[in-house]
Amino acid sequence: MAARVQGATDRTSRPARRTLALLAGPAAVFLLLFMLVPLLSLVRTSLYDSDKSFGGAGWSLRHYVRFLGDGFYVSVLGQTLVYGLIVSLFCVLVGFPLGYSLARMSPSARRWRIPMVILPLTLSLVVNVFGWLIILSRGGLVNKALLGLGLIDAPVQLLFSSFTVMLVMAQTFLPFMVLSIMSVVAQIDPALEQAAANLRAGRWTTLRRVVLPLALPGILAGSTLVFILTVSAFITPRLIGGTRVQMLGSMIYEQTLVVLNWPFGGAMSLILLAIVFMFVAGVNRLSRTRFSETRN
Amino acid sequence: MDRILHHATNASGIALRAAIYLFLALPAIVVICASLNPVDFLAFPPQGFTLKWYWAAFASKPFMDSLSLSTQLALLATAASLIIGTPAAYAIERFRFRGRGALQAFVLSPMIVPAVVLGIGLLQFLVWAGLSQSFAALFLGHIVITLPYVVRTMTASFSLFDRALEQAAMNLRAPPLTVVRRVTLPILLPGLLSASVFAFVTSFGNITVSIFLAHGGRATLPIQIFTYVDYGSDPTLAAVSTLVILVTVALLAVVERVAGLQKVV
Incomplete structure (x- = not known):
């Protein structure tokens, strides 16, 4: 009896393993076939020695060399990463007050606010961007308001700038940050903040020394998601930024569906994927070292 | 002061x-x-x-065709994701085994793989498999993107599930099917409903993966909207977009009533 119990805890028994395979198998096999295999075959495509999408052959690193050797592509890559960092930072600054207040709210007060927060996340991206086009276009809301107030004499071009592209992306991805911060702050005992206040720590000191360190995992998780979504965006840059704002995602889209150069598009995709994985690994490491610091 | x-x-x-x-x-x-x-x-x-733009939208064949395609696609992808995702969530939540963390990370990973990368990967793979520009291509791609939402919501739902309730029903000599019907399903229903809604709106609104898989063929509603936005504006577009907003808000309201949105996001 004891042996059986121990066996069950030490490693999964044979019938349990069968049940496990039946339960988790279909999902795992599906993703293996329709996510992992396509990504691996993309590696092969990116190494073809031609610019043709169909029937490529041979092995070559030329697409990677072309990307990394061309100042234009490298500058777009750098610009994309900068946009990713700016949008993440903006979302932390704007998302923290909202996430914090939601976490400290009564459930009934939270009730009608949560749908507002998650609307941009659940609503189709194109509908959201279409709304921004109405707001920002020459005859749109912002221009009408500025004209009405007499601040400008003629409509100004608000679209096609990197600032508006980042603003729209920040609005679209902000919910991830708010939810992430909300869930982590909800687990911080309010008594800790009261204790800090009793020790005559001001609001800012309490925020900086008590709340922020404890909320850091949520802030990092939210930033990771926002960064990934921003650096891989292509619909928003294309519709809001036009040809004036180039991002890595829009170039991949262009190469894949317009130029039809899949090997080059594939190489760019894998560079993007590598950046994303490095970012995730870096953030994981950062949050782990920060944790052990707090613990010691 | x-x-x-x-x-x-x-x-x-x-x-x-x-x-x-x-x-x-x-x-x-x-x-x-x-x-x-x-x-x-x-x-x-x-x-x-x-309301004239709405009548124009209802009379527009491109919009109505893509609306029906998107609805069918979202329903089927949601059903498939629930069927394969719910047991996986159960395994992750209830079993302790080697590679459990890896399995969980793997089934949630479509959330962090950039959609543009997933799109081009699936496109060239499905062309190779002879499935490109078909309903099947969209269907398979949408299962990939909806699966993590189902697994995440159902894992949370199973973790809140008190197994003592099932035990109690069995102790009262309820037959297994009755236990499932009268105890297990009612407890899991809010979770299943939230998972379905998140999967549905994810599929229904998706453009980033769809645009790679439906090129040239039948367009889903978001692709149709994208095309119209790209080639100049038309008030009908605002009416169609409002329909998308209403569907999304209505589904969120259903989750709010049945499960409480704050418990599932």
């Missing part, structure tokens, strides 16, 4: 949060207003009220 300062910080905090909520909801509000505007849909404030 201190109290005045305190009130001032509070008031500015409230104003700041109100501004952020407005920032989040503004595009949707503007689209709804534009769809009801009779003259120029960009005019603000609206100059009257009309």
